[in-house]
Amino acid sequence: MNNTIRTNFSSPSIGRILSKPITSSSSSSSCCSSLTTPRIKFRRRYHSYQHPAPGSPFTKAESAILSASLLHVPSHGFSNAALSFGARDANYLDISVNMLPRGVFDLVHYHLATERLRLGDKIDFRKPENELPEGLRNLSIPAKIRVLCMERLRANAPIIHRWQEAFAVMSLAGNISASMSELAKLSDEIWFLAGDESHDTTWYTRRATLSAVYATTELFMTQDNSKDFEATWAFLDRRLHDVKTIGSSVSNVTSYLDFTVHAFANVLRSKNVPFF
Amino acid sequence: MTTRRLSPLLAHLRCQQRSQFSYTSPSTLHARRLVSTGAANISETRSYPKSRPLTEKEREFLQNAIRVNQAGELGANLIYEGQYAIFKRDPRLKSLIRHMWDQEVHHLETFNKLVAKHRIRPTALRPLWNVAGYALGVGTALLGEKAAMACTEAVETEIGGHYNDQLRTLLDMLKDDKDLLQHGELKELIDTIREFRDDELEHLDTAVEHDSKGAEGYDVLFNVIRGGCKAAIWLSQRV
Ligand SMILES: [Fe+2]
Ligand SMILES: [Fe+2]
Numbered sequence: 001m002n003n004t005i006r007t008n009f010s011s012p013s014i015g016r017i018l019s020k021p022i023t024s025s026s027s028s029s030s031c032c033s034s035l036t037t038p039r040i041k042f043r044r045r046y047h048s049y050q051h052p053a054p055g056s057p058f059t060k061a062e063s064a065i066l067s068a069s070l071l072h073v074p075s076h077g078f079s080n081a082a083l084s085f086g087a088r089d090a091n092y093l094d095i096s097v098n099m100l101p102r103g104v105f106d107l108v109h110y111h112l113a114t115e116r117l118r119l120g121d122k123i124d125f126r127k128p129e130n131e132l133p134e135g136l137r138n139l140s141i142p143a144k145i146r147v148l149c150m151e152r153l154r155a156n157a158p159i160i161h162r163w164q165e166a167f168a169v170m171s172l173a174g175n176i177s178a179s180m181s182e183l184a185k186l187s188d189e190i191w192f193l194a195g196d197e198s199h200d201t202t203w204y205t206r207r208a209t210l211s212a213v214y215a216t217t218e219l220f221m222t223q224d225n226s227k228d229f230e231a232t233w234a235f236l237d238r239r240l241h242d243v244k245t246i247g248s249s250v251s252n253v254t255s256y257l258d259f260t261v262h263a264f265a266n267v268l269r270s271k272n273v274p275f276f
Numbered sequence: 277m278t279t280r281r282l283s284p285l286l287a288h289l290r291c292q293q294r295s296q297f298s299y300t301s302p303s304t305l306h307a308r309r310l311v312s313t314g315a316a317n318i319s320e321t322r323s324y325p326k327s328r329p330l331t332e333k334e335r336e337f338l339q340n341a342i343r344v345n346q347a348g349e350l351g352a353n354l355i356y357e358g359q360y361a362i363f364k365r366d367p368r369l370k371s372l373i374r375h376m377w378d379q380e381v382h383h384l385e386t387f388n389k390l391v392a393k394h395r396i397r398p399t400a401l402r403p404l405w406n407v408a409g410y411a412l413g414v415g416t417a418l419l420g421e422k423a424a425m426a427c428t429e430a431v432e433t434e435i436g437g438h439y440n441d442q443l444r445t446l447l448d449m450l451k452d453d454k455d456l457l458q459h460g461e462l463k464e465l466i467d468t469i470r471e472f473r474d475d476e477l478e479h480l481d482t483a484v485e486h487d488s489k490g491a492e493g494y495d496v497l498f499n500v501i502r503g504g505c506k507a508a509i510w511l512s513q514r515v
Contacts, residue, residue, distance in 0.1 A: 048461060051328065054332070197389070198392065199398050200398060
């Protein structure tokens, strides 16, 4: 965890190493890397059905390295080793890893962002019922939320034994706000894909509640040894049921937060992250 | 032929309405209304040819514009609701306010749908607008019919001007994209705002016809309420 904070080099020569795969690199110094320019903060704004959405918040080079690195996470964890292997696989020099502004956190963030955007390709309840898969038709909104949560959590399965490391990286001071924002975006995505059309204060309560439910379940899943994550799905069902029966009372939300904080603290202590 | 006392600003808005935008005759109003309501349907899958990507700045403008419009229409609804609560025993005022309120309901429903459709975060200050709008409606109605009309005049002047500003920005945004002005999402938004702007100006006319300017302390009332609207718009664009 000691190498997640990095300096953002602005030397054009290093930038060039990253901007082009080494196999096709030329020695001309025509331009600097796009990585050295400040990145546009990916914020969901006006969602259009006619105008293409802005592209990925990651540059081409970053995406190439990070997607290759993710394949090494099961064996090397969310670590610089995984990044170096990934860079090599994507035909970049090892040193190009230094250009990732936030190092290992970028790897975590890449996983979160790509899986969030992929969710809608897998399941989209806004489609007409007859275009949905057999078992997913005529579901209630809570049932849709449940299916979407499960689908997203399943995407963590290949790296679930490493996900606690990701939690530790996300909880470092400089990464907390980006991590929380990613959680909020996922929660918004799930409500959107479930066909929610709220436009008043319930918009906020729904997203806040789901964020809490999802975060606690995701955490639970890292400690789940049951077959096919049965225990996790049962845990998710209990959380969703609690939300439904207790309603949106404040004490309910705070008890979730309380649980999350404690479970989270335990994970961090086990990872030797200074906490409190 | 009646001679109305129009504020200079009203004349200014009217002038813009004629020169820049097509006039909405009542007969086409209903048809247009159906179109614009349909356009705001989230589940509707009408597809347009893919157009140019919107810039970050344009997307931010659209997001803020739709959020502030939703908040504004929410406020307007509550003002009329408040006035209605006081005037409902007066048959003449009752139907007059009910008519304007009904139009505001349509405005709000349209922007509610647009908020959901375009995934815009609704205003976080809803509880505040709930209280403030209703209180303004009841409060001015208690001061009497003319004060209520002065309130309507101030609010509708601000909202009408605000819609005109948005139209200007939108038309400027699309000045190099002639096809986007002919059909598509943004054209529908322009039509919707234009239609609502006309409704707001109608409310403004109604208020002036009912002697809003004869209200006691008109100048103070008018300016305080307009200032409040400006502050509300400023806040809703941000929060
Ligand atoms: Fe209105
Ligand atoms: Fe109005």
